[in-house]
Amino acid sequence: MSPVDFTTMLAGMTLRNPVLTCSGTYGFGEEYVNYCPLEALGGITLKGITPLPRLGNSVPRLAETPSGLLNAVGLENPGLEEFLRSYLPKVRKMPTEVIANISGFSLEDYVQMANALQSDSGLAALEVNISCPNVKHGGMHFGTDPCSAEEVIAAVKATTDLPIIAKLSPNVTDIVGMARAAQRGGADALSLINTLLGMRIDIDQQRPLLANTFGGLSGPAIRPVAVRMVWQVADAVDLPIIGMGGITTWQDAVEFLLAGATAISIGTGNFVNPQAPLDILEGLKSYCQKHGRSTVRDLVGLAHKA
Amino acid sequence: MNCPYNACIRETHELRIREGDGEMLTEGLVVVHEYLGEAEQRLRRLVLRGPIAKTAKAGQFVAVQVQDSSISSFDPLLRRPISLAEISLDEDEITLLYRIQGRGTEILARARCGERLSIMGPLGQGFSMPEAGELWLVAGGIGIFPLYALAQSALAQGLTVRLFWGGENQSFLVSAGLKAWQALGLPIHLSTLDGSLGDIGLVTEQLQGRLLQTFGQTKLTDQAHQLSLNQIMVATCGPKRMMQAVTELCMNFAVPVQVSMEERMGCAVGACLGCVCTLINKEGTLIHKKVCQDGPVFRGEEVVWDESC
Numbered sequence A: 001m002s003p004v005d006f007t008t009m010l011a012g013m014t015l016r017n018p019v020l021t022c023s024g025t026y027g028f029g030e031e032y033v034n035y036c037p038l039e040a041l042g043g044i045t046l047k048g049i050t051p052l053p054r055l056g057n058s059v060p061r062l063a064e065t066p067s068g069l070l071n072a073v074g075l076e077n078p079g080l081e082e083f084l085r086s087y088l089p090k091v092r093k094m095p096t097e098v099i100a101n102i103s104g105f106s107l108e109d110y111v112q113m114a115n116a117l118q119s120d121s122g123l124a125a126l127e128v129n130i131s132c133p134n135v136k137h138g139g140m141h142f143g144t145d146p147c148s149a150e151e152v153i154a155a156v157k158a159t160t161d162l163p164i165i166a167k168l169s170p171n172v173t174d175i176v177g178m179a180r181a182a183q184r185g186g187a188d189a190l191s192l193i194n195t196l197l198g199m200r201i202d203i204d205q206q207r208p209l210l211a212n213t214f215g216g217l218s219g220p221a222i223r224p225v226a227v228r229m230v231w232q233v234a235d236a237v238d239l240p241i242i243g244m245g246g247i248t249t250w251q252d253a254v255e256f257l258l259a260g261a262t263a264i265s266i267g268t269g270n271f272v273n274p275q276a277p278l279d280i281l282e283g284l285k286s287y288c289q290k291h292g293r294s295t296v297r298d299l300v301g302l303a304h305k306a
Numbered sequence B: 001m002n003c004p005y006n007a008c009i010r011e012t013h014e015l016r017i018r019e020g021d022g023e024m025l026t027e028g029l030v031v032v033h034e035y036l037g038e039a040e041q042r043l044r045r046l047v048l049r050g051p052i053a054k055t056a057k058a059g060q061f062v063a064v065q066v067q068d069s070s071i072s073s074f075d076p077l078l079r080r081p082i083s084l085a086e087i088s089l090d091e092d093e094i095t096l097l098y099r100i101q102g103r104g105t106e107i108l109a110r111a112r113c114g115e116r117l118s119i120m121g122p123l124g125q126g127f128s129m130p131e132a133g134e135l136w137l138v139a140g141g142i143g144i145f146p147l148y149a150l151a152q153s154a155l156a157q158g159l160t161v162r163l164f165w166g167g168e169n170q171s172f173l174v175s176a177g178l179k180a181w182q183a184l185g186l187p188i189h190l191s192t193l194d195g196s197l198g199d200i201g202l203v204t205e206q207l208q209g210r211l212l213q214t215f216g217q218t219k220l221t222d223q224a225h226q227l228s229l230n231q232i233m234v235a236t237c238g239p240k241r242m243m244q245a246v247t248e249l250c251m252n253f254a255v256p257v258q259v260s261m262e263e264r265m266g267c268a269v270g271a272c273l274g275c276v277c278t279l280i281n282k283e284g285t286l287i288h289k290k291v292c293q294d295g296p297v298f299r300g301e302e303v304v305w306d307e308s309c
Ligand SMILES: Cc1cc2nc3c(=O)[nH]c(=O)nc-3n(C[C@H](O)[C@H](O)[C@H](O)COP(=O)(O)OP(=O)(O)OC[C@H]3O[C@@H](n4cnc5c(N)ncnc54)[C@H](O)[C@@H]3O)c2cc1C
Pocket: A064, B061, B076, B078, B079, B080, B081, B082, B083, B084, B097, B098, B099, B100, B101, B102, B103, B104, B105, B106, B142, B145, B146, B261, B262, B263, B264, B265, B296
């Protein structure tokens, strides 16, 4: 069989392949190494960090739903300072592209982190989470109001020389409007989607199942919503898209590429199959070969042309 | 199951498993899967053969994929954490004992002999073993399951082991493996809520009685402190409130106690922060540890039992 070229260009990065892992589902890169070698991945996205350390929400933080997962971790993280001291040095040495993910409660929060994270940090890009649903007044405000979104992306862009990826929330009526706002702010790429706000009620205890009441829904359950949003944004905005939301098999990955994603990212799918990235890479290769494509780049947005 | 496509997936999968040495995602061949005791107790015994036995230790667990093998589906989505109840190096086998609790374990219960189950593990940190002296095990209900592997390795090390076990009634205790425990030939203190076997009441009452008998009525003299540190260690697994009471009792007598915690899990490898347990460190600061990676066994004295932050 002829080889397939997996090289993917995205937001100024050259990735060995288009398969990434999602923020918050892959820790700080070390947790899955016994299951999936980092060398195999196009890149990883680290857990979201905030300027100050956060303990996050009470447990239970997770609840399973039909083909889905609700989480309300509440952005638990060691904070910027500890990240710079204990995690960044390790991350530099990782044999894959590493994207940091930042969250904040104010414009200043985002700027402070962007300031500390420049291209000499060894990071490949900065993903700006303007969409975390699990903390009160979290990035959500920035993620649902186009003006704020544009403002925060512009501020971050002006502060760091790293490529900026805006991570969008699906909890909006007009995803294209949000994507355009991020583009106006100067984003180099878009990540979509973050989790959908949801909840479950324990019918025996007659109270919400999650300690935080609400949580973010992820996993196969949200995939059709994510594919639709990638499709709409790809149609309207001229920025590369990292597609995510429920990707668990190679067929899912192909769907996102055809919808217009340049790269794909696996989150909850890792919990189900910690070798999902490897299986997806194998599947993508066979798919390209079967369809006579010498490069995976040929698949991007193909369904729009039909 | 006869679909050639599935067979092909399995082949590449197995190949990959054989490649890496420290491989943590493996397949376990179901060699025994049966009811443990009376069917109405809904307890199951599952013996899996595979490479995992070689590296596993008591107190660790596996994350088992629960899927009806004939139709691939993502509902239920997540793997289920189950403790290692027995580790047999000679046979390359691990035993999982579990209660059919909800949909996931219901589906798991259908796995037949000859099938292969995808397992991640061994996961977490196991119990730490005292170098000498006595190990007291305190179990509530099905909290007994992970303690069996611990008892076996403690006995193999020449430690003296004593069991305190509380359950609902005789029928439960007998179903949940009382005979196997008796076969180990160690002292056993049983209690049931209805008094149908052993003492009537809670397992903690029995533990308290024994602690008083051992250390006398006076609390925490220097002598008792020394004695307890050298001689007795407690390991407990069961409902949270029970483990909290066990910890408080042990702290009164300066007896070190290890508790095996449970929490809802996503990744089971420390990547998602879904399963945290609040501890208080030496400086008095509240910290979060991950049950899946730093636990499930923690030092009871460090656990913040009523924390809701
Ligand atoms: C480290 C660890 C070791 C365990 N060892 C054993 C064991 O040896 N034997 C045994 O019978 N049970 C054990 N459990 C509990 C077991 O994981 C649950 O009973 C099981 O997940 C229930 O799944 P279900 O689909 O049947 O129930 P459901 O209630 O339908 O499950 C819904 C969701 O909640 C989770 N969940 C439900 N109950 C628990 C629980 N008690 N702890 C953690 N997650 C839960 C499930 O995994 C699933 O994601 C252990 C749990 C942990 C965390």
